[in-house]
Amino acid sequence: MKTKNQSHLSNYLAYCTAQKKLDSKTIKSYMIDLYQFLCFIEDTEIEELSIPILESYISSLHAHYKPKTVKRKIASTKAFFHYLEYKEILEKNPFDKLHIRFREPILLPKTIPLHSIESILATIYHEHQTARTPYQRRNALRDAAVIEFLFATGIRISELCNLTPNEVNLNEGSILIYGKGSKERRIHIGNEDVLNILKEYEKKYHKEIVSCNHFFASQSGKPLSDQSVRRMINKYTSVASIDQHITPHMFRHTFATALLEEDVDIRYIQEMLGHSSINVTEIYTHVTLAKQREILTNKHPRKKMRVEG
Structure with a gap:
């Protein structure tokens, strides 16, 4: 060179x-x-x-x-x-x-079935309740807070790991997120169960949070890493006997797809995800169309009719 x-x-x-x-x-x-x-x-x-x-x-x-x-x-x-x-x-x-054109195949975001998320959360809460040592109980509490947070906010794993305590206001249920290109967005957590587990985590991990100035911390007082979260998800997926390989980003995909299927305006979803362009968010409409096709193929009453031509 x-x-x-x-x-x-x-x-x-x-x-x-x-x-x-x-x-x-x-x-x-x-x-x-x-x-x-x-x-x-x-x-x-x-x-x-x-x-x-x-x-x-x-x-x-x-x-x-x-x-x-x-x-x-x-x-x-x-x-x-x-x-x-x-x-x-x-x-x-x-x-x-130069005139460069791309014809990229549309790769649909991989989502997690909601019953699988429910199983993962149930597994974590069971571990929290049945933990034999304070160390195991605190670990399970932190893990529950992380998984609930991923699904409640649709946050990127990098954003979650970089979140500071000053950006989290659990009394108001308000989270300030600095996304790609330092773009700022605010998202609210409205579910009381999620807020309660986050408040309990914040209280029990106060020392570690202050020590590393990151909202999600390890028991040794270090910021939680991307790999730590991945290992956490793999652990509970395995314990819950879920065959699907689940990544942190799939919680983001599931968050967006589930909201779209509940008829939430795509512009609101774009804002919550921190997408600069609506074109990026529109990939989730392909997922819901695929879901629509599945529903109409398997659930439409015509399937039960026995009519011979």
Whole structure:
């Protein structure tokens, strides 16, 4: 990789951090995508790039990745080139001359059957009630709070793990969430059972919460990690004898789909999920249409009629 190209990349990532205030996860994604791009063009300086080289790069991406990944990697590269144009390192952005179209397959979000969520919660509460030691009881209490919170709010796992005590007001049932791109949204928890378990957790874990300044904490006073939540879900899924592999993000999908099936306006769901575009939220309409098809196929009274033509 050319030293000059590497310098451009370092400056761009610094710009994204300091000026655009992008989160560390986005910066890491940009770094991986752009490092891959610069390795591909090898000894060619960015200022000397031609359309055929870019087309060759895009073709190589299509040969090795799924359309969604290709789209993300190209978006990362285009953003980099817009920066270079803005800084007058490039006179013109070569991507402007390329017409790139994607035909991504519609991948329906995977949801959790509501009876499975009920089984998981019942398993956790049973463990809380029958725990043999205070340590086990506190663990189960924290786990119940986490799972209830995931399902009650539709929050992303990264948002849950980064939540601070100042952003949680359980007396009002109000949660302030800083999502992707530091976008702010507020969501309310209206279920009293959920609020009660969260209040009990907050009381019993007060010392740990204050210690790490994160609302969800481990018994050792450290912020709860993404992997800890995944292990937690896997544990209770297994104990409840649920065959489906369940991830934290599936609670978000289930939250949105269930609300849509209850005729909640999609604009409200968009706001609760923190989607910048309604197009992202509309993927859940495909799920409800699939559910509609299943209902009409299996439940419509015509199925019970025995009419011979």
